[in-house]
Amino acid sequence: MxxxxxxxxxxxxxxxxxxxxxxxxxxxxxxxxxxxxxxxxxxxxxxxxxxxxxxxxxxxxxxxxxxxxxxxxxxxxxxxxxxxxxxxxxxxxxxxxxxxxxxxxxxxxxxxxxxxxxxxxxxxxxxxxxxxxxxxxxxxxxxxxxxxxxxxxxxxxxxxxxxxxxxxxxxxxxxxxxxxxxxxDGKMQPMSLIFAVGNIDLDRFQKWGGYGKMESVWNEISVREHFRNPRRGNLSGMWGSPERSGERTFNVTRVTGLDGSDAHTLSRAEVEGRRQAWEFLYDFLQPHIPGFEKSFVSWTSAKIGVRxxxxxxxxxxxxxxxxxxxxxxxxxxxxxxxxxxxxxxxxxxxxxxxxxxxxxxxxxxxxxxxxxxxxxxxxxxxxxxxxxxxxxxxxxxxxxxxxxxxxxxxxxxxxxxxxxxxxxxxxxxxxxxxxxxxxxxxx
Ligand SMILES: Cc1cc2nc3c(=O)[nH]c(=O)nc-3n(C[C@H](O)[C@H](O)[C@H](O)COP(=O)(O)OP(=O)(O)OC[C@H]3O[C@@H](n4cnc5c(N)ncnc54)[C@H](O)[C@@H]3O)c2cc1C
Known part of the structure; x- marks a missing residue:
């Protein structure tokens, strides 16, 4: 507190x-x-x-x-x-x-x-x-x-x-x-803000190499460009229902060291989660991953996910x-x-x-x-x-x-x-x- x-x-x-x-x-x-x-x-x-x-x-x-x-x-x-x-x-x-x-x-x-x-x-x-x-x-x-x-x-x-x-x-x-x-030490699992990205050219993305390749590019670029999102190794997923064409949901952000049962630290987590979501799209996906050039954040979950x-x-x-x-x-x-x-x-x-x-x-x-x-x-x-x-x-x-x-x-x-x-x-x-x-x- x-x-x-x-x-x-x-x-x-x-x-x-x-x-x-x-x-x-x-x-x-x-x-x-x-x-x-x-x-x-x-x-x-x-x-x-x-x-x-x-x-x-x-x-x-x-x-x-x-x-x-x-x-x-x-x-x-x-x-x-x-x-x-x-x-x-x-x-x-x-x-x-x-x-x-x-x-x-x-x-x-x-x-x-x-x-x-x-x-x-x-x-x-x-x-x-x-x-x-x-x-x-x-x-x-x-x-x-x-x-x-x-x-x-x-x-x-x-x-x-x-x-x-x-x-x-x-x-x-x-x-x-x-x-x-x-x-x-009483430390808890990190929180993650779930968000969706719309207007993805999925054909182009798949032809380029898809999710597996995106993960390895993330691991290289996130270190090189000192991204604030500390997640390395495997990202926790990208998925979407078929009828939401061109849209995928991401579980990739990681907010560590904060307590999701305290409004003060939870507020900080919400801010950090949102910054990481924006970083992921605008500093990583759009400039580096084929198919995401014209994509945008289509929605974010109502609150940050607390594990x-x-x-x-x-x-x-x-x-x-x-x-x-x-x-x-x-x-x-x-x-x-x-x-x-x-x-x-x-x-x-x-x-x-x-x-x-x-x-x-x-x-x-x-x-x-x-x-x-x-x-x-x-x-x-x-x-x-x-x-x-x-x-x-x-x-x-x-x-x-x-x-x-x-x-x-x-x-x-x-x-x-x-x-x-x-x-x-x-x-x-x-x-x-x-x-x-x-x-x-x-x-
Ligand atoms: C980022 C993330 C990714 C995950 N990925 C997956 C996954 O892919 N698949 C999977 O199956 N599970 C996943 N999990 C785990 C799973 O989502 C959660 O463990 C599970 O949803 C918890 O369910 P719950 O009903 O216990 O709590 P919650 O879903 O958190 O529900 C608690 C409810 O209580 C309400 N509430 C809280 N405090 C109060 C209060 N004081 N008064 C009244 N109401 C209150 C909240 O508004 C909320 O609606 C993930 C979790 C996170 C955070």
């Missing part, structure tokens, strides 16, 4: 109106939040989904492909994720098939509509333009989630709360123990060994195939040992990694689950974050139905509910 912000405090006495948000209140409408809200609502629970954006999807609709659904032989994430894919596919918003590839190239604008339709049909109450700020506690239970939005400040009350903010905003405020970054911030400490902390050894947990609520993928927090490299993965091998996520310590009426899903820095680097892909959310939504509904806490809930009930709704939980 900026030093000047820590020297003084303001004591406020506030009277906050209370509003009943239903049985389940989901904070954060990314892939995990969508999965959670749909599963809770489809279980018959009145559900509210909160997000500060004016759309649904978080990073899921930032323009990147969905990863993690295929282990080289079979589809390992189904359930709500698969249903979403079917709907998107029907709209020509995704040509790839989750039983054939681990990367699904999507049209993010079509996906935004699909998500709204799914949530609307399930009866999920949306509260957009609303930011969660603080938990009001009653002992070890959350009494209300204090939110600020258009219309003012409110205390939203629910039977059970699900934190899908990516940053564990609700969990940390409620008193859940938190971990951040790698064990060595990692806070992770909760839960009933189980998923580890690198669990992923590396493809451990099958008895309380598995999600399966995945994606490798360890650590974009170095400090330098230009990426640790991405793909050879060890795929070929029909899959790992699992236990229910206990969604159950936080210390707080009774809370579940957590998505990239702020209980996992180490290394394990998170694999389980963070979006087929899996959506699957985790789905499990949290069913667990919340079941805990309410059985008048128990998520901690005491028998994970087999969650597994049964997921299987009944089309999930795949292993052989």
């Amino acid at each position: 900026h030093p000047s912000l820590t020297t003084a405090t303001l004591t406020e006495t506030l009277t906050t109106p209370i509003e009943y948000a239903g049985d389940v209140l989901v904070i954060g409408a990314g892939s995990a939040g969508v999965g959670a809200a749909l599963a809770a609502a489809r279980s018959g629970k009145k559900t509210t989904l909160v997000d500060p954006a004016g759309f649904i999807g978080g990073t899921l609709v930032s323009g990147i492909p969905i990863g993690g659904c295929y282990d080289g032989e079979k589809q390992v994430v189904k359930g709500i994720f698969h249903e979403m894919w079917e709907r998107l596919h029907a709209l020509d918003g995704c040509d790839d098939h989750p039983d054939q590839t681990t990367w699904l190239n999507i049209d993010p604008e079509k996906l935004k509509i699909v998500l709204l339709e799914m949530l609307g049909e399930a009866g999920v109450q949306l509260r957009l333009h609303t930011f969660f700020s603080r938990a009001s506690m009653n002992g070890s239970s959350i009494n209300a989630a204090i939110v600020e939005g258009k219309g003012g400040r409110l205390a939203l009350q629910a039977g059970l709360y699900i934190d899908t903010t990516g940053d564990a905003d609700l969990a940390i405020s409620a008193g859940v123990p938190i971990a951040k970054g790698r064990t060595l 990692e911030t806070r992770r909760i400490v839960g009933e189980y902390i998923l580890t690198r060994d669990d992923i590396w050894n493809f451990v099958k947990f008895p309380d598995a609520i999600n399966c995945g195939s994606y490798p360890i993928d650590i974009h170095s927090p400090t330098d230009a490299t990426t640790d991405y040992p793909t050879d060890h993965f795929y070929g029909g091998k899959y790992w699992t996520i236990p229910y206990r990694s969604l159950v936080p310590l210390k707080v009774d009426n809370l579940l957590v899903a998505g990239r702020c689950l209980s996992a180490t820095h290394e394990a998170l680097s694999a389980v963070r892909v979006m087929a899996n974050t959506m699957g985790m959310g789905e499990a949290a939504g069913f667990a919340a509904a079941l805990a309410l139905q059985h008048k128990t806490t998520p901690r005491r809930l028998d994970a087999r009930l969650v597994q049964d509910a997921m299987l009944q709704h089309g999930a795949w939980l292993g052989d």
Whole structure:
């Protein structure tokens, strides 16, 4: 935090109106939040989904492909994720098939509509333009989630709360123990601004040598011209849907050393990400890569992409060994195939040992990694689950974050139905509910 912000405090006495948000209140409408809200609502629970954006999807609709659904032989994430894919596919918003590839190239604008339709049909109450700020506690239970939005400040009350903010905003405020970054020094994976480039002459680009050649030219020129973007070695990708002719999306920027859960450093990251995107197009692609001479930045994602911030400490902390050894947990609520993928927090490299993965091998996520310590009426899903820095680097892909959310939504509904806490809930009930709704939980 900026030093000047820590020297003084303001004591406020506030009277906050209370509003009943239903049985389940989901904070954060990314892939995990969508999965959670749909599963809770489809279980018959009145559900509210909160997000500060004016759309649904978080990073899921930032323009990147969905990863993690295929282990080289079979589809390992189904359930709500698969249903979403079917709907998107029907709209020509995704040509790839989750039983054939681990990367699904999507049209993010079509996906935004699909998500709204799914949530609307399930009866999920949306509260957009609303930011969660603080938990009001009653002992070890959350009494209300204090939110600020258009219309003012409110205390939203629910039977059970699900934190899908990516940053564990609700969990940390409620008193859940938190971990951040790698064990060595607390440093986190870098952030990247996703952007799209339009009016590319793709034929000319392919004839010249395409993506592989572009990467090697980048490695030469970025060093020679001292580009501010520190990324060297492999760039993380360029892709696009066929109907967006002449347009490609890029995941190439790298903003290191800043914390995506602090508004001050996050602001610096937004500025740096945007400068790197401009540098990439106007100092690299346009002057050096055939086919890009008349191209332009056609859009940038709504905010910079944050790979990692806070992770909760839960009933189980998923580890690198669990992923590396493809451990099958008895309380598995999600399966995945994606490798360890650590974009170095400090330098230009990426640790991405793909050879060890795929070929029909899959790992699992236990229910206990969604159950936080210390707080009774809370579940957590998505990239702020209980996992180490290394394990998170694999389980963070979006087929899996959506699957985790789905499990949290069913667990919340079941805990309410059985008048128990998520901690005491028998994970087999969650597994049964997921299987009944089309999930795949292993052989
Ligand atoms: C640059 C980058 C590239 C990536 N590439 C890929 C890829 O190619 N394929 C892949 O599958 N995965 C990829 N990932 C990983 C993946 O996108 C994320 O791990 C995943 O989307 C996280 O989902 P989530 O639902 O946990 O969080 P998010 O998608 O971050 O959603 C969190 C939501 O919570 C909301 N929120 C946050 N704070 C609050 C608050 N206080 N109150 C209310 N709402 C709040 C946010 O607005 C957001 O909508 C990438 C990630 C990044 C950053």
